[in-house]
Amino acid sequence: MRRFERVLKIAFVLVFIVALFVFSVAVFKQVDPGEAYIGSFDSNLLDEGWTIIYPDGHVEENVSIPLDIDVEAGSVLAIEHTLPDDVGDGMRLGLRSSREEMTVYIADEQRSEYKVEDFIVKRKSVVSAFILVDLKDADAGQTLRIEMSSPSDPVIRINDINYAYGNNVWFSYIGHNINLVFIAILMICIGMFAIVVFLFIRKKVAEAKSVFYHAQTIIIAGLWMLSESELRQVIFHSPSLSNVFSFMLIEIIAAFGSMYCNEVQKHHYARIYTLLQSVILLQVLANIVLNVTGVVDFYDTLILSHAWSALTIIVVAGTLIADGITGRIRRYGFTAIGMVLLVIFSMLEIVNFYFINIVSMGFLLGIGLLMLLAFTTVQVVIDLIRSAEKRRRDLEKANRTTFQTIASTIDAKDRYTGGHSERVGHYAKLLCKAVAEEYGFTHDDISAVNYIGKMHDLGKIGVPDKVLNKNGRLTDEEFDLMKQHTIIGYDMLKNIDYIPGLRDGVRSHHERWDGGGYPDGLKGEKIPLYARILCIADSYDAMTTDRVYRKKLSKETVLEELEKNKGKQFDPHLADVFIGMIRGGVV
Known part of the structure; x- marks a missing residue:
């Protein structure tokens, strides 16, 4: 069946490729002379x-x-x-x-x-x-x-x-400008989408503000490119007003760009950026007044806007160099690459405007901003992964402390088995390491078995003290109460899902290979692997420590018990491995 599914997938991919070929032919070549006449667009x-x-x-x-x-x-x-x-x-x-x-x-x-x-x-x-x-x-x-x-x-x-x-x-004219208009519209759409993303992640992701400022910068640049496009008469009903709009945008774009850089660099250069933004704001306000009063046009002061933009580019380049020297740049490495590319393309945009004029106005700036967006996106993903990994490590550390506390609490409750949970976790970890290659256990799996060993008797918290600390053997009724600790522990851990096998290990560590164990009477390999490991570790510690009804057993007796019960109580293969570990002095 899987082979047939694979064939179907390949067949549909081939059909899709053929469809793309037909699409390409339909766009670029007239095959049938009977197609309807569409006239001429020539000039x-x-x-x-x-x-x-x-x-x-x-x-x-x-x-x-x-x-x-x-x-x-x-x-x-x-x-x-x-x-x-x-x-x-x-x-x-x-x-x-x-x-x-x-x-x-x-x-x-x-x-x-x-x-x-x-x-x-x-x-x-x-x-x-x-x-x-x-x-x-x-x-x-x-x-x-x-x-x-x-x-x-x-x-x-x-x-x-x-x-x-x-x-x-x-x-x-449309043919010469359509690419620029497309990039401008794409930038506006991407910027609006980024703002929507910001609204969802602003309370969860530390880098959210940089996304917001970058989105604003991209939208401003896109709107400026549209308003400065040679097609603005087609786009706007009042092209002269869009011209005023475009000059206002070009004057503030450097300010929003510096806000983005300030956020990315964690306000380390806040004073420099704030001073720069203040000067730009004063110039914008002065230019608006001068334009409204008819003293000068925005175009006449455009060189000042470009000068402040150039200064912003130089400042950003300087801060990137400073962060490279101090090593701070490692924290935002991918974003820094995007910022360097934006610096380069922004300078080329100014050079193109004043000296060479080989591409449409705004094209180079748009490419630079889109590149920055790509690298910023990669950086945000990396930061999220790092943040998730840090939370995982912190959670594991907190869990380790919690497990130690719970294990100590359990052992303190049973005065005859002090340190039992800690030792079971240790023996289980040793056995897990011994069979790691055979069963494909990872470092995390081995750590999980250690944790589960410490938690395996958690349910004894729900067993009455008079039963738990009784001098002498338990009656059948008392033993039934004691057996409930596996189910109690299993239920207590119902909301803990970040340690694989935890609940199964706690519930099934008293199951027997021959099916005579509790609470579910599982048999053979139906018993979870972690539980089979814990069963051996738990029994070994029980045999090698003093109990109220007997003294600890000798090494020879322990080995005899393990040999006698492998295939009955214990997984025979795991029991052979553990016996070898005892004889080899590993345990």
């Missing part, structure tokens, strides 16, 4: 043959775009191109403003204007955005003229310009 790029008219009147022809041009801030630069013959009704021209004011003319007719004075909110410059211009049949072959100016920036960036039917003009 046409106007990237060559442009004429540039500089502010001083100088003309440069046959120029390719995109490109950046240095001009005096506020001056007007114009670019011209002849629209292709395939331009017609239903088409749109698409171009992107990187904070430049723009006016679009076709055949000297103004078709679109994007100016700062059109905004209700007082601001120094326009928000970067896509400008769409409706085209018509009559525009084919006409001169397209775009006038650009940047009131506060000496650089005018001429981006790609394309045309297509309807909103197909958006598809090239």
